[in-house]
Amino acid sequence: MKLALLLLPAAALVACGSTSTTTTGSASTPSSMATAAATPTDTPTTAPTPAPTAAPTPAPTPAPPPPPAAVVVKSGSAGGVGSVVTSADGHTLYHFTPEAHGQIACASGCTGTWPPLIVPAGAKLQAQGSLSGTLSTIKRPDGSMQATYNGWPLYDFSGDSAAGTANGQGIAGKWFAVTPTQSSAGM
Amino acid sequence: MHHSRRFAGLFVAAALALLLSTTTAPAPAGAQTAGHSFVKTSLSLDVVDGPNNDHHVSIDADVYVPDNATASTPQPAIIYTNGFGGAKDDSSGVAVSQFFAQHGYVVLAYSSQGFGHSGGVIELDSPDYDVKDAEAMISYLATLPYVQRDGPGDPRVGMTGGSYGGGIQLLTAEFDPRLDVITPFRTWNSLEYSLSPNNLGTSMDWQNGPIGVFKQGWSSLFFASGATQPLMGNGGTAGNPALIQCPGFDSRLCSAYAATVASGQADAATKALIDASSPASYIDRLHIPTLLGQGESDTLFNLDESVRTYQTLKARNVPVKLIWQAGGHGYPDQPGEGDVFGGDESNPGSKFLPQQLLAWMDHYLRGNTGVDTGPGFQWFRDWVSYDSNGSAAPAFGSAAAYPAGTGQTFLLSGDNALVPATQTPQAGSAQIVNPPGGLPAAYSETPNFQAPGSTLPGGAPSPFTSLQPQDVPGQFAAFTAPPFAQDTEAVGVPTAHLHLSGTTGQPLVLFGKVFDVDAAGNATLIHRLVAPVRIPDASGGAVDMTLLGFAHLFPAGHAVRFELAATDTYYANSRTPDVITISSGGADPASFTLPVVAAAAAQPVVPASSGGGTPQSAASTLPNTGAGGPAHDALMIAAVATLLGLARRVRRRH
Numbered sequence: 001m002k003l004a005l006l007l008l009p010a011a012a013l014v015a016c017g018s019t020s021t022t023t024t025g026s027a028s029t030p031s032s033m034a035t036a037a038a039t040p041t042d043t044p045t046t047a048p049t050p051a052p053t054a055a056p057t058p059a060p061t062p063a064p065p066p067p068p069a070a071v072v073v074k075s076g077s078a079g080g081v082g083s084v085v086t087s088a089d090g091h092t093l094y095h096f097t098p099e100a101h102g103q104i105a106c107a108s109g110c111t112g113t114w115p116p117l118i119v120p121a122g123a124k125l126q127a128q129g130s131l132s133g134t135l136s137t138i139k140r141p142d143g144s145m146q147a148t149y150n151g152w153p154l155y156d157f158s159g160d161s162a163a164g165t166a167n168g169q170g171i172a173g174k175w176f177a178v179t180p181t182q183s184s185a186g187m
Numbered sequence: 188m189h190h191s192r193r194f195a196g197l198f199v200a201a202a203l204a205l206l207l208s209t210t211t212a213p214a215p216a217g218a219q220t221a222g223h224s225f226v227k228t229s230l231s232l233d234v235v236d237g238p239n240n241d242h243h244v245s246i247d248a249d250v251y252v253p254d255n256a257t258a259s260t261p262q263p264a265i266i267y268t269n270g271f272g273g274a275k276d277d278s279s280g281v282a283v284s285q286f287f288a289q290h291g292y293v294v295l296a297y298s299s300q301g302f303g304h305s306g307g308v309i310e311l312d313s314p315d316y317d318v319k320d321a322e323a324m325i326s327y328l329a330t331l332p333y334v335q336r337d338g339p340g341d342p343r344v345g346m347t348g349g350s351y352g353g354g355i356q357l358l359t360a361e362f363d364p365r366l367d368v369i370t371p372f373r374t375w376n377s378l379e380y381s382l383s384p385n386n387l388g389t390s391m392d393w394q395n396g397p398i399g400v401f402k403q404g405w406s407s408l409f410f411a412s413g414a415t416q417p418l419m420g421n422g423g424t425a426g427n428p429a430l431i432q433c434p435g436f437d438s439r440l441c442s443a444y445a446a447t448v449a450s451g452q453a454d455a456a457t458k459a460l461i462d463a464s465s466p467a468s469y470i471d472r473l474h475i476p477t478l479l480g481q482g483e484s485d486t487l488f489n490l491d492e493s494v495r496t497y498q499t500l501k502a503r504n505v506p507v508k509l510i511w512q513a514g515g516h517g518y519p520d521q522p523g524e525g526d527v528f529g530g531d532e533s534n535p536g537s538k539f540l541p542q543q544l545l546a547w548m549d550h551y552l553r554g555n556t557g558v559d560t561g562p563g564f565q566w567f568r569d570w571v572s573y574d575s576n577g578s579a580a581p582a583f584g585s586a587a588a589y590p591a592g593t594g595q596t597f598l599l600s601g602d603n604a605l606v607p608a609t610q611t612p613q614a615g616s617a618q619i620v621n622p623p624g625g626l627p628a629a630y631s632e633t634p635n636f637q638a639p640g641s642t643l644p645g646g647a648p649s650p651f652t653s654l655q656p657q658d659v660p661g662q663f664a665a666f667t668a669p670p671f672a673q674d675t676e677a678v679g680v681p682t683a684h685l686h687l688s689g690t691t692g693q694p695l696v697l698f699g700k701v702f703d704v705d706a707a708g709n710a711t712l713i714h715r716l717v718a719p720v721r722i723p724d725a726s727g728g729a730v731d732m733t734l735l736g737f738a739h740l741f742p743a744g745h746a747v748r749f750e751l752a753a754t755d756t757y758y759a760n761s762r763t764p765d766v767i768t769i770s771s772g773g774a775d776p777a778s779f780t781l782p783v784v785a786a787a788a789a790q791p792v793v794p795a796s797s798g799g800g801t802p803q804s805a806a807s808t809l810p811n812t813g814a815g816g817p818a819h820d821a822l823m824i825a826a827v828a829t830l831l832g833l834a835r836r837v838r839r840r841h
Contacts, residue, residue, distance in 0.1 A: 081504055097364065097474075098338055105338050113554070159556040167556040170506035172343060173360075173367030173475030179504075 071119045071147060073135060073154070074128040075180050078166035085131065085149055085178040087156065090163025093117060095152035097174045100185050102151060107141050114168075114175065116140060117147040117154040131180055149178050151185035223253035225288035231304075232297075232327060236319035244423065246320055247304040248297035249275055251288035256333040263335050263343040263367075263552045264293040264328045266321065270350040270528060272412045274303025274421070282532035283347060289536075290545055292552075293334050295324055299351065301416060301435055306423030309413045309436045311378070311464045312354045314362055316437075321346070321359040325366060341365045345552040347544060349373045349480075349528025350488070350516070357466035357496070360473050368552040370544050372480035372528050373515060376492040377467040382406050383453045386699065386718040386733045389682055391495040394462050398453050400696055400719035404634040404757025405487045405516075410436070410444050451759035470499045476506040476551040478560075480540065482515020482529070483567060483738060484714045486634060490736035491680055497564075497589055506551065509589050510543060511566040511738055513579075517635040521567065523579035539579045564589040566678055570740040584678065584738070584784070592679045592782035597668050597747070599685075599771035605668035605749060605779055614772030617664035621696070621753040621767065625760025629698070629752045630657040632715040656712040663752035664769050666779065667704055670746045679782025680736040683749060686770040686777050687725050695725040696761035699734045701781075702748040703741055710748060713739050717755050725767075729775055749779040 072088035084092045094114065098105040106114055119125045119137050125147050127135055137145040138153050147154045157168030157175070166177045232246045256262040265287045267280055274280065275296040284294040299317055300307030310316035328334045328342040335343040345368035346356040353374025360366050375381045377393045385399025393399075416422045416435040433441030443457035453461070462468050477500055481493035493509055500507040513521040520526035525538025535541035549558040562585035573581040584591070597605035600612035622628075633651035635641075641649045681701055689695050699718040702710040716735040741747060751769060754760045771777050 080506075098341070169504075170476040170551050171554045171556065172337060173345075173551065174337060176474070 070124040070126050071117065072126060072128050073117075073131065073147060073149065075131055076163065078164055078169075078177060081166045081169055081177045081179070083180050084166060085133070085154070085180060085182070086163065087117060088128070091156055091160055092163075092166045092168070093149070093154045093178050094157055094168050094175050095149075095178050095182070095185070096155065097176065099153050102138065102185055104138065104140050104146070104153060106153075106155065113158050114155040115158065116144075117156060119145045119147050121145070133180060133182060134184075148185075150182050152178060152182060154178060223255055223289050223291050225251045225253040225285075227251050227284075227288075232323065234320050234323040236316045236323075238315045240319075242307075242316070244300050244307040244316075244320065245305060246297050246300065246323070247275060248295055248324070249280075249284065250331075251284050251294040251296070252333060253288045253291050253293065255291045256293050258332040261333050261335040262291055262293050263345065263548075264295060264331075265548065265552070266324050266328070266344060266346045267294060267296040267348050268299050268321070268346075268352045268355055269302055270348070270352050271409065272302070272416070273352075274298040276303070278530070278532050279349070279528055282527050282535060286527070286535045286541055287347070287545075287548070290549075292548065293328070293331070295328060297324055299355065301413070301422035303421055308422055309416070309440065311437075311440060311461070312351060312358055313437075313464050314358060314469075315463075317355055318358050318362050321355055322363045322365075325359075325363060329365075337365070337367070343367060343552065345369065345548055346371075347548075349526075352528070354378075354464070354466065357473065357477075358464070358469070360475050360477070361466060361469040362472070366475060368476050368548060370478040370480075370547055372526075372540075373482055373485060373488055374492075375465065375488045376470075376495045377465040378461040379453070379458055379465060380467075380492060381488055382409075382461065383447075384719050385721050386491070386735075387720045387722060387730060389731045389733050391491065391498075391733060393495075394458075394465065394467055397721060397723045398458060399721050401447055401451055401453065401759035402487075402719075402757065403448065403451075403759050406444070406447070408635055451762070466496065467499075470496070471503075473500060474503070474505050476547065478508050478510070478543065478547040480510045480512055480526075480543075482518065482520075482526075483511050483513055483569070484518040484638075485515025486632065486716065487516040489716070491733060494589060494680055494736055501588065507563070508543075508547070508560060509564045510540070510583075511736075512540060513567040513569060517632075517641070518638045519640075521569070521579055521582070522575035523573070523577055523582075524567070525579075537578060539583065542578070542580075561585070563587050564591055566591070566738040568676075568738060568740065570742075584676070586784075590679045590782060592677065592784045594682075594780040595783045596778050596780045597666075597749075599666050599749075599769070599777040599779065601771060602664065603666055605666045605747070607668075608778065612772045612776050614770075616768050616770045619664050619751065619753050619767050619769070620661045621761050621763065621765040622659075622662065623764040624762050625754055627659050628754035628756045628760055629659055629662060630654065630756045631698075631700075631712060631717045632656070632757070634757055637715065656715060658750070658752055659754065662754055663750055665702075665748055665750040666771075667748040668746050670706065670744050671741050673743045675741040675743075676738075676784045677741065677747075677781050678738045678784050681734040681749075681782060682780045683732050683734065684775075684778045684780075685730050685732065685751075686728070686773075686775075687722065687730060688768050688770075689725050689765045691763055691765050693763045693765065694761065695722040695765070695767055696720070696753070697722070697767065698752045698755045698758070699732055700750045700752065701734055701737070702750060703739065704746045704748050706744045713737050717752075717758075719755070719758055747779075747781055 076084055076086040076090050078084045078092045086092055096106050125135050133150040136148045138148050140146050159167040168175050169177050228250045230248055234244050234246050236242050267283050275298040280296045284296045288294050298305040301309035325344055328344055329340045337343055347370045349372040353371030356369040356371040360369050380393040383399045383401050385396055413435045414433055422435055443460050447453045447457055479493050479497055481490050497507055497509045512524055520529055520531050523538050525531050525535050525540045527535050546558050546560050549555045550560050565583045565585045568582050568584050571582045596608040598608055598612040600606045601615040602617040606612050636649040636651045639652050643649050697720050701713050704710045714737050718734045720732050
């Protein structure tokens, strides 16, 4: 049953699909940004009961996929950085230093390269294994909810195609992998 | 407490930008990947700086706009500022600016205050002045529609430059979070260490240790060069009475220099002043990707300073890379290195160092993570031959990170030997004399005028290039190991563990040196490096010292020699006559540790040809007894006199 986090890339695509005023014009085309979360969840499993019958709302547009049971954040390691906080599939998660004061700075044009880790409505955000930091969410300008760790909004990097890499480390001097002991962002 | 200062002058700059001239340059013929043409615009920016944000200074700048930078396709920007004595459009500034503009970056090159056609006086990259100027340049870039932005008022911007133009990068990164990437070459970690080094201990936390031995040779050149700036029409004329003594400088720096020269030792006020201009003082604030370059023959800003900066950043996982290149202040690089901050400015795109600079910017500033920034530590091997018409890349050894070597420890034995740590050393001691007044003194090099082919200001050949390192009999002790059985590549910072005592209770001043001794007994002072220590309390307890880092091949049959000398010509020696005892053997035996790269034997090592020669580490045929004498002393006195006279007209970039 692979249903868990499929909403995430969709949300990211919506957020970044329009006018990007800050592309570089270089050859650094971010590759598939949707790789982030399509792995099977070996987590809870109470969800897959067939459609919870009580769906009274008049079904919006195309058949919405069932909400994921949980967005999972865990610890892992990445080359050149060491211990990092990762998404459920082991991809390194990043923070953006201009967001130190708890407001979103990576909006529209930015999210193509740096897809936010979105917690869909109805989904839980939970840590797997031992992560001592505080998990929470922050509301993005588009109304979606983004996962935070010790106050830092969490992002994937489109340039990481596999778990265990941290190719985004230090980019623009403002993007850094989140470590399990990441100091808190001031709110 | 720096929050309020940070945004001083931010918006003033943009408002008063004054267009002076515009030049258009076509893309260079034959440019391959560097295909962008650019337009250069000169302007003058009025910046407000000073501790109270009430000091107006005019900053002279050039903006290079490549043809790919438009409002709809904004590009990252790179800021360049000059080395000591230079300007925005000196040969280095032009070469670096054109190089990055041709690769599609918007470049802002400016003259630091006190230099070129900028106003103001020399402030030694002070956070109160020069850093605020750099912040104003960042603010100005944020107003340009064709410059990429990370947020309102926050351009995507890196910095590049060497020496004085390198220190400003580290400091600006520590004070302005908008700066994204830096590439400081040939620069300082601690100006206190640069000018009054104390290699005591192994922590390299120099500013929290006792002040060291005044490096008066280099310091006098620094001030002589700075003082000539107003005579050449550079910098502002502040009408400060102190300018009569030290034209070109902030009067506080002038006073500090005069006091240090007079006493031979920096006082507390001077320490505070130069620590304020030291990246080490605020290094915990630095978190952006940093490409460090440092010269293997540099005795102004030596390799140890680059190691200290590297290690403090690496410990916090800051993306950092360290390159040890040939040359340094006073010494040229080698063919194919392309040290654009040190006079090697032709055809940068085909050479090693500019390629490293570009890769670092492309990866971290442009965000093109497909560009490989290479190994985390690379060092020039002056014993490797390569095609001098191409890149010097083949001459560089590499490792994922510093350090590359592991320590091989020798024990001091008797009064002149080193034995492997597996053997039992002979208990014993050597005694050396510090002469009254610190003279006559040993000779290691003449700062800035030692390299073969170097010329004095005015163009006359330097008379110092043939001078070999010399020790004064009775003033040094040398400990020599058995010859190496195989080629041994040493890369890193040697250390020593010592038992020393004097007879006067006064602080001890000593100079540590490492030699390569060939089979015939000829000793070469490696890269002419000396490591001063000043030991406030030498009551016979153990002390550790850090020597100066190097990359050197000891061919099979050569031996390593560790030496301690009481004096050096271009330092403020201890003036107190003393007899210093260096003890070996015992329960806590004195030792010398050489960093050795394990894989040396696996690397292709061939005798260097003309391209890879090592002119900077000229051999001295020095027997154990040294080779001083009246003729030598007379020459030294003449040399010092000549230097001080001529240095008044020095104009070189540092």
